[in-house]
Amino acid sequence: MDALIFGAIGLILLVILVKFFSWPLKILMKLLINGVLGVILLLITNYVGQQFFHFTIGINVITALIAGFFGIPGVIFLIVFKLFL
Numbered sequence: 779m780d781a782l783i784f785g786a787i788g789l790i791l792l793v794i795l796v797k798f799f800s801w802p803l804k805i806l807m808k809l810l811i812n813g814v815l816g817v818i819l820l821l822i823t824n825y826v827g828q829q830f831f832h833f834t835i836g837i838n839v840i841t842a843l844i845a846g847f848f849g850i851p852g853v854i855f856l857i858v859f860k861l862f863l
Contacts, residue, residue, distance in 0.1 A: 801846070807847070809847075811844065812847060813842055813846035814846070815843070815845075815846060816841075816842050816843070816845030816846030816847070816848070816849070816852065816853075817837060817842050817845070817846070818854065819845050819849070819850065819853045820835055820837050820841060820842065820845050820856075821837070823835060823856075823857065824837070827857075833857075835856050835857065835859070835860055839860055841856055844856060858863035
C-alpha cells in the first residue's frame with residue numbers, strides 16, 4: 779500500500795518537473811522559429827526591394843530579432859526606419 783502511494787506521489791512530481799522544464803524550451807523554440815521567419819521576411823523584402831526599388835535592409839542579429847519578434851509590422855518598421863535614416 780505504501781509503495782502505491784509513493785509511486786503516485788513520484789509520478790505526480792515527475793509530471794510537474796517535466797511541465798516546469800518544458801516551458802522554457804517552448805519559449806525558446808517559438809523565438810527560434812520567429813527569428814527564422816523574420817529572416818525569411820527580410821530576404822523577401824530585400825529581393826523585392828532590390829529588383830524594383832533599389833532598396834535593401836541589412837540582415838543582422840538586430841534586424842532578424844525585430845522582424846522575428848514583431849513579424850510583418852516589424853519588417854514594415856525596418857523599412858520605414860531605413861527610409862528615414
